Amino acid sequence: MRLSVQKLAESCQSSLFAAAFSICQNAQDAEDVVQDTFVQYYTTKKEFEDEQHIRAWLIRVAVNKAKNVTRTFWRRNRISIEDYMETLVFETPEAENLFETVMQLPEKYRIVIHLYYYEDYTVGEIAGILKLSESNVKIRLSRGRAMLKEVLKEEWNND
Amino acid sequence: MTDRERYKQAFSALPSSRHLEVEEMEQIYRTHRKKLATAAAIACAAVIGAGGTAYAADLGGIQTRLSIWLFGEQTEITATENEDGGYTFIYDRGDGTESFGFGGVSIDEDGGLTSLSADELAAHINASxxxxxxxxxxxxxxxxxxxxxxxxxxxxxxxxxxxxxxxxxxxxxxxxxxxxxxxxxxxxxxxxxxxxxxxxxxxxxx
Known part of the structure; x- marks a missing residue:
């Protein structure tokens, strides 16, 4: 099964950007990751089972590309996450606080938390996307949640 | 409000990335391919000739014997894995043993990086x-x-x-x-x- 890039861009672009941003912490890098991810979809001859399969593949590619960006020696001159956050408009102070706290988590916990809470993936699906064992995902999810709870207190239920 | 709802509300502040048209995608694809080819060529050129004289016995990694085109002649060469994920190639140029370091990566379908094997590097040297x-x-x-x-x-x-x-x-x-x-x-x-x-x-x- 194949879907047009146009259709996928409409349904997945924001998700890919958010996933890439949660790793890169830089909007321009995340834009590049999204673009490269769609180019990779456009050029791959891979066959997909259904839309969910395509979506999971796109997320995995975006996550890998974003990790590669963070490891690249010659990363672009970037504005700090604090400066970038000043350009964002949050609905509530609590939302801003949560965003900032997530951005301070170590990368390996941040991406698992993001895929679980933003993309609604199960532990098993996250394990498949990140090529980790389910127990490893559970540990990262648990530690990430604990870190959020420690900072956010009553603003985070740990549910 | 659940944690999921809180999380989604917080991340809804992120702007959507810019819209991509299919025509633009085709243009990016062409540029992307060109960039990849150029990057590979640059990586090779940067390391060839960087090594000095070396001896196979001094190197601890796994060795592979290969035949590659060097200076217009088919040359027997020993490739030894080095610590950087690349290889040290050693060959006899008639008047002594010469060596050079060489390495590269390929980008798989999932965007992951994999170090090129000695055979793949040899193919790259031949084609350059x-x-x-x-x-x-x-x-x-x-x-x-x-x-x-x-x-x-x-x-x-x-x-x-x-x-x-x-x-x-x-x-x-x-x-x-x-x-x-x-x-x-x-x-x-x-x-x-x-x-x-x-x-x-x-x-x-x-």
Missing amino acids: ASVEKDENGSVWVYYYDQKTEITDLFDENGVCSITMTHEGESIYLTITQDGEGSYSYTQTNDPQEAAMTTTTIITDDD
Whole structure:
């Protein structure tokens, strides 16, 4: 099964950007990751089972590309996450606080938390996307949640 | 409000990335392929010749024996894995043992990086031309079994363009004199890119 890039861009672009941003912490890098991810979809001859399969593949590619960006020696001159956050408009102070706290988590916990809470993936699906064992995902999810709870207190239920 | 709802509300502040059109995607794809080819060529050029004389016995990694085209001749070479994920290639050039370090990565379908094997690197070396100045001051281009002298083919700007063909596949080389005995060159399979250059001589393996 194949879907047009146009259709996928409409349904997945924001998700890919958010996933890439949660790793890169830089909007321009995340834009590049999204673009490269769609180019990779456009050029791959891979066959997909259904839309969910395509979506999971796109997320995995975006996550890998974003990790590669963070490891690249010659990363672009970037504005700090604090400066970038000043350009964002949050609905509530609590939302801003949560965003900032997530951005301070170590990368390996941040991406698992993001895929679980933003993309609604199960532990098993996250394990498949990140090529980790389910127990490893559970540990990262648990530690990430604990870190959020420690900072956010009553603003985070740990549910 | 659940944690999920809180999380989604917080991340809804992120702007959507810019919209991509299919036509734009095709343009990006073409540029992307060109960039990948250029990046691979740069990676190779940067490390070739960086090594000094070395001996196989001094190197601890797994060794592979290969046959590659070097200086227009099929050459037996020993590839030994090094600590950087690349290889040290050692060969006998007649008057002693020479070595050079070489490595590269491929990008898989999922965007992950994998170090190239010795065989893949050897294929890359074979497909890449090389430029050398000999002890008499003559400048030569080598490509597979071909050897072409280009000493007198540089224009007033110190640039020489040359097309070489191996088994029906053409490469376009632009060689630039950088200074005393030093040359840099670019290699492309794109005739349009090569058409931007001036003097062109053509050689092939027929």
